[in-house]
Structure formats: structure tokens, C-alpha cells
Amino acid sequence: xxxxxxLPWTILKYxxxxxxxxxxxGPVLTAVLGSIRTTGEFVxxxxxxxxxxxxxxxxxxxxxxxxxxxxxxxxxxITLGVTILNIMLASMLAFVFSRVSFYGRGLLFxxxxxxxxFPLVIAILPIFIQVRQxxxxxxxxxxxxxxxxxxxxxxxxxxxxxxxAIPSELEDAAYIDGCTPFxxxxxILLPLARPALLAVATLQVIAGWNEYFLPLLILTDPDQWPLxxxxxxxxxxxxxxxxxxxxxxxxxxxxxxxFYLVAEKYIVTGLTGGELKG
Amino acid sequence: xxxxxxxxxxxxxxRARRDRQRHQxxxxxxxxxxxxxxxxxxxxxxxxxxxxxxxxSLFDWEGYGPPTDYIALGNYTRLFNHSVFRTSVxxxxxxxxxxxxxxxPLSLGLALLVGRGELPGRGVFRAILFIPYIFSEVITAIIWxxxxxxxxxxxxxxxxxxxxxxxxxxxxLAERNIVLYALFIVLTWKxxxxxxxxxxxxxxxxxxxxxxxxxxxxxxxxxxxxxxxLPLLGSTIxxxxxLSVVGSFQQFVLAWVLTNEGGPANASxxxxxxxxxxxxxxxxxxxxxxxxxxxxxxxxxxxxxxxRLFMRxxxxxxxxxxxxxxx
Numbered sequence: 001x002x003x004x005x006x007l008p009w010t011i012l013k014y015x016x017x018x019x020x021x022x023x024x025x026g027p028v029l030t031a032v033l034g035s036i037r038t039t040g041e042f043v044x045x046x047x048x049x050x051x052x053x054x055x056x057x058x059x060x061x062x063x064x065x066x067x068x069x070x071x072x073x074x075x076x077x078i079t080l081g082v083t084i085l086n087i088m089l090a091s092m093l094a095f096v097f098s099r100v101s102f103y104g105r106g107l108l109f110x111x112x113x114x115x116x117x118f119p120l121v122i123a124i125l126p127i128f129i130q131v132r133q134x135x136x137x138x139x140x141x142x143x144x145x146x147x148x149x150x151x152x153x154x155x156x157x158x159x160x161x162x163x164x165a166i167p168s169e170l171e172d173a174a175y176i177d178g179c180t181p182f183x184x185x186x187x188i189l190l191p192l193a194r195p196a197l198l199a200v201a202t203l204q205v206i207a208g209w210n211e212y213f214l215p216l217l218i219l220t221d222p223d224q225w226p227l228x229x230x231x232x233x234x235x236x237x238x239x240x241x242x243x244x245x246x247x248x249x250x251x252x253x254x255x256x257x258x259f260y261l262v263a264e265k266y267i268v269t270g271l272t273g274g275e276l277k278g
Numbered sequence: 279x280x281x282x283x284x285x286x287x288x289x290x291x292x293r294a295r296r297d298r299q300r301h302q303x304x305x306x307x308x309x310x311x312x313x314x315x316x317x318x319x320x321x322x323x324x325x326x327x328x329x330x331x332x333x334x335s336l337f338d339w340e341g342y343g344p345p346t347d348y349i350a351l352g353n354y355t356r357l358f359n360h361s362v363f364r365t366s367v368x369x370x371x372x373x374x375x376x377x378x379x380x381x382x383p384l385s386l387g388l389a390l391l392v393g394r395g396e397l398p399g400r401g402v403f404r405a406i407l408f409i410p411y412i413f414s415e416v417i418t419a420i421i422w423x424x425x426x427x428x429x430x431x432x433x434x435x436x437x438x439x440x441x442x443x444x445x446x447x448x449x450x451l452a453e454r455n456i457v458l459y460a461l462f463i464v465l466t467w468k469x470x471x472x473x474x475x476x477x478x479x480x481x482x483x484x485x486x487x488x489x490x491x492x493x494x495x496x497x498x499x500x501x502x503x504x505x506x507x508l509p510l511l512g513s514t515i516x517x518x519x520x521l522s523v524v525g526s527f528q529q530f531v532l533a534w535v536l537t538n539e540g541g542p543a544n545a546s547x548x549x550x551x552x553x554x555x556x557x558x559x560x561x562x563x564x565x566x567x568x569x570x571x572x573x574x575x576x577x578x579x580x581x582x583x584x585x586r587l588f589m590r591x592x593x594x595x596x597x598x599x600x601x602x603x604x605x
Binding site: 010013016017020021024025026027028030031034043044045046047089090092093095096100102108111112114115117118119120121122123124125126127128129130131132134145146148149150152153156180181182206209210212213217227228231232235242245246249252253256257259260261264267268271272 | 304305308309311312313315316317319320322323324325326327328330331334341388391392397403405406407408409410412413414415416417420421422424425429431432433436437467472475476479524525527528529530531535550553554557558563566567569570573574577578581582
């Protein structure tokens with residue numbers, strides 16, 4: 001595989017990559033190691049193995065705290081709510097935009113595409129005012145619905161690209177066999193589009209799980225806070241107890257890494273609009 | 279024979295018409311049922327709020343009751359005269375420029391290293407390089423606060439002390455002249471993997487034969503890169519530039535948590551953190567609306583112009599950036 005001329009180049013490549021990966025992983029490893037050391041160890045040498053045995057009580061302190069589980073529950077509600085609603089609405093819109101022609105369809109699709117031109121953060125104050133007018137402050141819907149709305153354009157575009165690629169002969173055959181358009185959508189298109197649906201779903205899971213700004217504005221009751229707000233509150237309470245804070249950080253890193261390992265293919269497909277496989 | 283046909287035809291014609299009418303009605307029902315919910319939510323939470331804020335931005339409004347104190351463009355005048363706002367505009371543009379000049383080339387370089395060829399272990403490298411993108415911004419900020427802390431025991435300072443003789447620990451987030459660059463380092467750490475993945479996708483789409491042909495014709499590796507690979511990567515590069523610019527204007531969480539609300543003394547205030555600090559948290563919703571409209575005008579104006587000029591043939595067929603936060 002490597003010619004003699006290429007060998008030094010390959011070694012250089014590896015050395016460079018390993019170095020960069022160390023820089024990337026350094027902060028993460030520091031946090032993970034910090035979570036099983038004492039705060040004293042962490043302060044004296046930030047990076048190192050535990051000298052006084054593994055400090056599981058850093059974790060126990062969090063896991064025994066009901067507010068952690070409560071934040072986890074809230075995060076799951078927001079994440080699932082956003083993902084399910086987004087997938088449902090986006091697949092229906094994408095079906096119409098790709099398969100059903102009608103007057104004004106192009107205009108409607110272009111209006112939706114405006115949403116791709118600016119992100120949620122830019123519209124955060126307008127959203128806040130609107131959520132307040134709709135009396136959704138302190139309601140999970142006040143977080144979920146704007147997230148769904150801002151995720152819709154991207155999801156619709158991904159799904160529409162996928163739906164367009166499905167041959168129309170399949171549709172004709174289904175209709176000849178007495179299938180209704182809804183039946184075609186439900187029983188033929190959606191099952192075929194599973195990879196695209198999963199790609200869209202993974203992106204929404206990440207967006208919903210990580211969202212901080214919107215719940216910060218909409219949810220005033222700490223009992224409703226999802227994990228990103230929960231960890232900030234925890235950090236405020238425990239201040240300089242670095243070991244515990246690192247344990248909380250690690251508890252959030254682990255699911256993110258696992259999710260990446262399981263869903264890598266779909267995340268990558270989703271981000272690249274289906275161009276990079278696995 | 280002809281008698282039979284004349285008897286059959288009208289009925290089958292009528293049935294066909296009935297079917298067609300029913301079909302039309304069903305189709306209209308389907309269209310309504312399928313587009314209405316999504317479009318209503320989109321209007322309610324994306325388009326309408328922006329339009330409404332344009333109106334609110336003309337009032338001095340604390341947010342209680344309907345706005346009554348009409349001050350025309352007063353909020354905008356105040357805004358542009360506020361030195362902190364000017365700082366945050368210039369900071370956001372600095373972050374944007376640094377992203378374009380440093381972050382994107384770095385991502386492209388790594389994509390060229392990892393993205394092609396049969397480098398063993400490239401899956402592992404790719405995972406490690408991409409994983410910061412998956413972490414929430416809050417986690418990223420908390421981790422990096424300890425990395426960048428001014429203590430001489432903090433990670434960055436202690437690493438630099440080890441490798442650079444006579445190094446004096448720096449308060450990365452406490453110095454007015456450094457904090458923005460520290461923030462940029464963290465943004466790069468978090469977001470370069472996203473751009474790298476896009477470049478990798480683009481590279482995969484380039485036929486190997488073209489580069490091979492150039493090599494056979496005697497082109498050096500640098501020439502292949504300059505005259506074959508990069509031009510073929512054009513649409514991806516244009517896309518990442520677009521996402522990077524829009525991403526620069528939407529940074530909030532990282533800056534807010536990392537720099538303690540845009541500190542020290544507003545030195546690292548960005549557009550979105552300014553909006554939060556001087557609009558929302560002070561209950562000045564009219565003023566905040568003006569900030570939001572300026573932010574929107576920058577993002578929207580840039581998007582429209584950029585796409586008109588550079589992405590006419592790229593956009594809409596490429597969907598990228600979907601739920602993705604970029605920077």
C-alpha cells in the first residue's frame with residue numbers, strides 16, 4: 001500500500017493527526033479524568049490519573065440528586081417532542097412538495113426556504129415575544145414548537161430530495177393497484193425513506209437535546225429545566241467543587257458519544273444532505 | 279357493435295368524471311391536511327415573530343401591555359451610538375473573518391488528510407475530530423472554562439509552562455485583548471469537525487480519474503490540489519463559507535458561558551450576547567427588537583446576496599446545515 005517514497009509522508013501524516021487528535025481530546029479527557037479524582041488533585045495537576053482511588057462519590061452525589069433526574073426527564077420530553085413533531089410535519093410537507101403538484105406550490109416551498117437563511121438564535125427575541133403572546137411561557141410547548149418550526153425547512157429539504165429520487169413508476173403502480181395518495185405516502189414512501197427519516201431524526205435529537213437559549217428564556221421554573229440549564233444551575237451551586245462538576249459534564253458526554261457511535265452514519269448523512277456515506 | 283359502444287361510452291365517461299371530481303376533492307383535502315400544520319407552525323414561530331419585531335422596534339417598550347410609546351427610529355439611533363454595540367458588531371465580524379481565514383482552511387486540510395485514500399484508522403480519526411460537534415455548547419463552555427482558567431495549574435497554562443521555558447500563566451478569558459481569540463479557539467475546537475465532514479463529502483464526490491489524469495500528465499501534488507481538486511470542491515467551499523458566516527452571527531451560548539456574559543467589561547460581547555444582555559434581561563423589548571432586526575438584516579442580507587452571487591446553482595439541491603449549528 002505504501003511505496004518507499006510515500007513512507008515518510010505517511011509517518012508525517014500520522015504524527016500530525018495524532019497530535020491534532022490529542023489537542024482535540026485533551027480537554028475532554030481532562031474532564032473525564034477530573035470526574036474520578038478529587039477536586040484537590042484536579043487543582044494541583046489538571047491532567048492525571050486518580051491518586052487516591054477512583055472517586056465514585058462525585059457521581060453518586062449527582063445521581064442521588066432528584067433534580068438531575070428531573071432535568072433528564074425534561075430533556076427527554078423536549079428532545080422527543082421536537083423530533084417526533086418535526087419528522088411528522090416535515091415528511092408530510094416534503095411529500096406534497098415533491099409528489100403532489102398544485103398552484104402555488106413553488107411559492108410555498110420558497111417561503112419555507114427563507115427559514116434556512118437565518119438561525120434560531122437571531123430570532124430569539126421575536127420568538128420570546130411571540131411565545132409570551134401565545135401564553136406558552138413556562139410551557140414545554142413554548143420550547144418545542146419554535147424548535148420544530150426552525151428545524152422544518154432543513155428537514156423538508158433533506159426529505160424532499162430523497163422523495164424526488166424515488167421513481168414515479170412505483171407511484172403509478174401503487175395507484176393502479178388502488179392505493180390512495182395517503183396510502184402511497186404511508187405504506188410505500190415512508191418505509192422506503194427510512195434512512196432519510198433517521199438522518200433527519202438524529203439532527204433533531206441533537207438540536208433538541210443541546211438547546212440552551214430557548215429554555216433559558218421560556219422556562220422560568222427550575223423544575224422544568226432540561227440538562228443544559230440543569231448543569232449551569234449545578235455549577236452555580238457547587239462553584240469550586242470541580243470534581244463534581246466534571247462528573248456532571250461526563251454524565252452528559254457519555255450519552256453524546258454513545259449516540260454518535262450508534263448514529264454516526266445518519267448524522268453524517270443528514271449533515272451532508274446524503275452525500276457522505278458512513 | 280356500434281350500438282353497444284354508444285350505450286357504454288356515456289356511462290363510463292360519467293364515471294370517469296365523477297372519479298376525477300372525487301379525486302380532485304381528495305387531492306385538495308390531502309394538500310390542506312399535509313401542508314397546513316407545518317406551514318402554520320412555521321408562520322407562527324418564524325415569519326410572524328420577525329415581522330412583528332420590526333414593528334415593536336419602533337417603540338420604547340418594556341414589554342408590559344401593548345406598545346404605545348412610538349419613537350420611530352429612536353431605538354436604532356441609540357443602538358448605533360452605543361459603544362458596546364459597536365464593539366459587539368466588530369467582535370462578531372472578527373470571529374467571522376477568523377473563521378474564514380483559519381477555521382475553514384484547517385477543516386479542509388484535515389479533510390484532505392483523513393477524508394481520502396486508505397489511511398488505516400481514518401474512521402477513528404474522523405470520529406475523534408468530529409465528536410466536539412456533538413457536544414452541547416454548555417458542556418463545551420464548562421470544560422473550556424477550566425482549560426483556559428488563569429490559574430497556573432489550569433490545563434492550557436500548565437501545558438504551555440511545560441513546553442515553553444519562562445512562560446508566565448495567562449488569564450485567557452480575563453484579558454481584554456485576548457478573550458476574543460480564546461473564544462475563537464474554542465469555537466474552532468467545537469465547529470471545525472462540521473466543516474471537515476462537509477469537505478469529506480465533497481471530496482468523495484470527485485472522481486479519482488481526474489486527479490490521476492493530471493498526475494499522469496506530470497502535475498505535482500500541489501498543482502493537482504490547486505487546479506483539479508479545489509475547483510471541483512467549489513460548491514462545497516461556497517457552502518461552508520455561507521454556513522460559517524451565518525454561524526458567526528448566531529454565537530451565543532459559548533460566548534455567554536465561557537466569558538461570563540461577554541466580559542471582561544464587554545470586551546467579548548457578540549451580537550447575540552449583546553441582544554440578551556441589553557435587550558431581554560433588562561426588559562427593553564423595543565430596544566431588543568431593534569437589535570434583533572439589525573441581526574436579522576445582517577444575516578438575511580448576507581444570505582440573499584451571497585446566494586445570488588455565488589450559490590445560484592448550488593442551493594436547494596444541497597440541503598446541508600439542516601439542524602446544524604455552525605460557527
